[in-house]
Amino acid sequence: MPTTQHISIDKDLCIGSGQCALTAPKTFTQDDDGLSELLPHAEDAPADPLAREAxxxxxxxxITVADD
Incomplete structure (x- = not known):
């Protein structure tokens, strides 16, 4: 069974630099305000090895990444 991850984004800290979306584009995007958000499928997808790098x-x- 693939490893899954729990990823949380502190919107109060996020400044919208976009580094997460550039580093792990299969997991992160930016919302209408430019802040980081998870792509809809990312919560149910297998662990993205780039998420920790992001x-x-x-x-x-x-961003906090914890293995489940």
Whole structure:
């Protein structure tokens, strides 16, 4: 069974730099305000190995990734 991840985005911290969407485009996008959000399928998809890298790339550490 594939590993899954729980990804959370702190919208209060997010500044909309877009690093997450650039690093892991299969998992992250930006909403109408430019803030990070998960793509609709990302919550039920197998773990994206780039999601953890996207969390590290976030300049304000607004993304948390935990393995389920």
């Amino acid at each position: 969390a590290r790339a976030c300049p304000v550490q607004a």
